[in-house]
Amino acid sequence: MTVRRPAKKARLLSGFCTLRSHPYGVQPLGNALFDSGGGAAQRPAADRGAGLGRLAALDDAALLGLFLAAPHVLDDGSVLRLQRCSRALYVLCGVDDVWRVRTLARFGGAFGAFADSWKNTYKARLHAERRPQPGECAPDVPLKVGYYSDYLFSAWRCSSIPLDVLCRADAPENIDRRSGLSVQEFVDEYDAPGKPVILTDVVTKWPAFGKWNMDYLEKTVGDVEFRAESVDLQFKTYAAYARTCNENGGSFEEAPLYLFDKYFGRRTKLDQDFSVPPYFSQDLFHLLGHNERPDYRWIIIGPARSGSTFHLDPNSTSAWNAVVTGAKKWLLFPPNCVPPGVFPSADGSEVTTPISLAEWFLNHYDEIKSWPVKPIECICRAGEVLYVPRGWWHCVMNLEESIAITQNFVNDCNLTEVLRFIREKPDQVSGYGSGEKACSLANTLYSRFSAALQETHPHVVQQEIATSRSAAKMLKAGSTKAPATNSISSLFAPSTEDESSSSASSSSFRFSF
Amino acid sequence: MEKAVAERSVLLKNMLEDVGDSDDSPIPLPNVTAAILKKVLEYCEHHKTDPLPNPEEDKDNAPIRRGDDIEEWDAQFIKVDNEILFEIILAANYLDIKGLLDLGCKTVANMIKGKKAQEIRDMFNIENDFTPEEEEQIRRENEWAADA
Numbered sequence: 001m002t003v004r005r006p007a008k009k010a011r012l013l014s015g016f017c018t019l020r021s022h023p024y025g026v027q028p029l030g031n032a033l034f035d036s037g038g039g040a041a042q043r044p045a046a047d048r049g050a051g052l053g054r055l056a057a058l059d060d061a062a063l064l065g066l067f068l069a070a071p072h073v074l075d076d077g078s079v080l081r082l083q084r085c086s087r088a089l090y091v092l093c094g095v096d097d098v099w100r101v102r103t104l105a106r107f108g109g110a111f112g113a114f115a116d117s118w119k120n121t122y123k124a125r126l127h128a129e130r131r132p133q134p135g136e137c138a139p140d141v142p143l144k145v146g147y148y149s150d151y152l153f154s155a156w157r158c159s160s161i162p163l164d165v166l167c168r169a170d171a172p173e174n175i176d177r178r179s180g181l182s183v184q185e186f187v188d189e190y191d192a193p194g195k196p197v198i199l200t201d202v203v204t205k206w207p208a209f210g211k212w213n214m215d216y217l218e219k220t221v222g223d224v225e226f227r228a229e230s231v232d233l234q235f236k237t238y239a240a241y242a243r244t245c246n247e248n249g250g251s252f253e254e255a256p257l258y259l260f261d262k263y264f265g266r267r268t269k270l271d272q273d274f275s276v277p278p279y280f281s282q283d284l285f286h287l288l289g290h291n292e293r294p295d296y297r298w299i300i301i302g303p304a305r306s307g308s309t310f311h312l313d314p315n316s317t318s319a320w321n322a323v324v325t326g327a328k329k330w331l332l333f334p335p336n337c338v339p340p341g342v343f344p345s346a347d348g349s350e351v352t353t354p355i356s357l358a359e360w361f362l363n364h365y366d367e368i369k370s371w372p373v374k375p376i377e378c379i380c381r382a383g384e385v386l387y388v389p390r391g392w393w394h395c396v397m398n399l400e401e402s403i404a405i406t407q408n409f410v411n412d413c414n415l416t417e418v419l420r421f422i423r424e425k426p427d428q429v430s431g432y433g434s435g436e437k438a439c440s441l442a443n444t445l446y447s448r449f450s451a452a453l454q455e456t457h458p459h460v461v462q463q464e465i466a467t468s469r470s471a472a473k474m475l476k477a478g479s480t481k482a483p484a485t486n487s488i489s490s491l492f493a494p495s496t497e498d499e500s501s502s503s504a505s506s507s508s509f510r511f512s513f
Numbered sequence: 514m515e516k517a518v519a520e521r522s523v524l525l526k527n528m529l530e531d532v533g534d535s536d537d538s539p540i541p542l543p544n545v546t547a548a549i550l551k552k553v554l555e556y557c558e559h560h561k562t563d564p565l566p567n568p569e570e571d572k573d574n575a576p577i578r579r580g581d582d583i584e585e586w587d588a589q590f591i592k593v594d595n596e597i598l599f600e601i602i603l604a605a606n607y608l609d610i611k612g613l614l615d616l617g618c619k620t621v622a623n624m625i626k627g628k629k630a631q632e633i634r635d636m637f638n639i640e641n642d643f644t645p646e647e648e649e650q651i652r653r654e655n656e657w658a659a660d661a
Binding site: 046047050051052053054055057058062066067070073074075076077078080081082083084085086087089090122123126127130135137138140141143145 | 595596599600602603606614615618619621622625626627628629630633634637638639640641642643647648650651652653654655656657658659660
């Protein structure tokens with residue numbers, strides 16, 4: 001007799017979904033109170049106290065963050081031996097993110113064929129390196145030993161909750177979609193006031209559209225190195241990893257490795273397959289010369305669930321983001337309106353956010369309901385390009401495997417803001433990498449850029465300083481609200497002056513105890 | 514205590530900046546006991562003239578860390594019971610005192626390095642709660658790779 005089981009449906013019940021079960025049997029901490037401690041056939045889950053001994057003084061986050069996922073502190077061999085000590089350590093040492101960190105630390109981008117997990121990839125790669133070969137290298141088979149941990153379960157939830165549920169893929173969109181715009185219309189309606197928009201008739205005309213996909217790229221640039229977070233790796237290596245992510249229905253990892261590369265123009269001919277849309281053709285940092293301008297363009301490739309947490313684009317520049325294949329979920333908050341769950345420091349140099357974008361969606365998305373300023377929310381799909389004005393906080397989640405191109409730019413519409421930023425905050429200038437030369441380029445950006453602008457924009461530098469001084473005087477004279485530098489904020493903010501000044505960026509983050 | 518000593522803790526440094534010099538009210542530290550705090554302050558006092566660590570140091574790209582050659586005073590300072598050692602690590606983590614955190618973690622790592630699984634169990638009083646089959650499977654999976 002076969003037992004028919006009801007089809008598994010994901011239901012959002014006050015934040016919870018039915019998830020597939022964890023390979024090691026990790027459950028939330030609270031479940032320990034309800035589990036009967038083993039029925040006839042079932043052993044109780046691993047005991048943390050017994051299984052960690054004196055190490056139990058450290059919580060899971062500390063054990064993982066300070067030791068297991070810290071290859072510069074604890075060597076790989078030690079972790080492999082620790083994993084054999086007890087069931088609790090078996091689970092903790094088996095957290096696949098530990099092995100992603102260790103694989104990339106030890107082998108860089110040369111980790112070879114991607115297996116079904118980072119740990120198995122690590123082992124296969126190590127095995128290939130050993131002489132003489134230590135016998136067979138069989139992949140790990142997870143043992144469902146059971147372990148209670150909110151920290152581990154949260155990560156599991158973030159990786160396995162269906163993406164369309166997590167990101168509210170069917171939420172109503174509130175962005176303009178336009179086609180057939182003249183450049184002047186775009187400037188008047190969107191760029192000058194700083195209002196996001198999706199243009200639908202630009203990318204569809206690119207040679208890349210309909211041509212680019214993972215297979216095509218693997219065939220044409222498979223051996224070329226691309227940057228993915230902390231490593232450079234051949235495209236074919238990345239493609240194999242992305243394939244594993246896809247095969248797991250987009251639930252392989254909480255935050256998949258994301259390919260974000262700025263050198264594709266010099267390493268490949270891919271830039272021949274697209275052109276900068278006419279609305280964005282003015283590019284004033286170009287005046288600095290190719291070698292002394294901040295980074296400005298990237299090819300972005302990632303599986304479902306890869307993405308970027310909330311941030312402001314560098315140097316107060318604006319950006320366009322064109323989806324060639326795939327789909328990206330966007331949330332955009334207007335300038336000076338910090339999103340829930342995001343805590344910039346007083347000067348903006350540091351930003352505290354949840355560990356992953358998935359965690360933000362899980363724990364903070366619902367706060368938008370009661371937030372004074374509502375964001376723009378949309379899904380940018382293949383063939384569309386989204387305009388991100390300067391100063392807009394935004395996050396992006398790939399709902400499908402996506403290939404995109406993005407560029408940042410300075411033009412007449414944001415030049416004042418850019419000058420102000422790089423003049424007042426040279427320590428926050430970015431796009432030059434790190435090191436002594438980078439530091440020097442960042443510190444001199446304002447002076448070099450001002451000098452470069454003399455010919456085409458002789459007065460704008462002085463004008464920026466003058467308006468900045470008068471704004472400072474007004475603040476000093478006791479007005480509670482700085483003059484709005486961006487009228488769009490007032491379109492999205494509530495109507496009373498008191499409320500809108502409370503959403504100004506001057507509030508600093510305070511730790512609470 | 515001196516401000517320079519307290520500011521070895523980035524947490525306290527930030528709190529002091531927020532509160533201002535004129536305020537004399539006590540700062541509650543609910544996660545640190547008096548005994549451990551004393552030990553932590555001893556470290557901060559000794560290291561108060563050290564250059565403060567660069568917060569932008571990218572630990573992924575860090576070359577061989579200075580902590581690999583532990584200075585003599587530090588080596589003596591950190592010779593404590595395991596229990597105290599872990600409390601110091603947790604306090605240094607909470608208070609954000611990089612040098613002390615590195616010292617504590619490196620000390621624990623050196624205790625583990627090179628030891629076999631049973632030696633590690635004995636050292637930390639860990640119970641082997643595997644079935645023989647489980648233990649054998651994991652041994653097969655990990656042993657060859659652990660001698661890296």
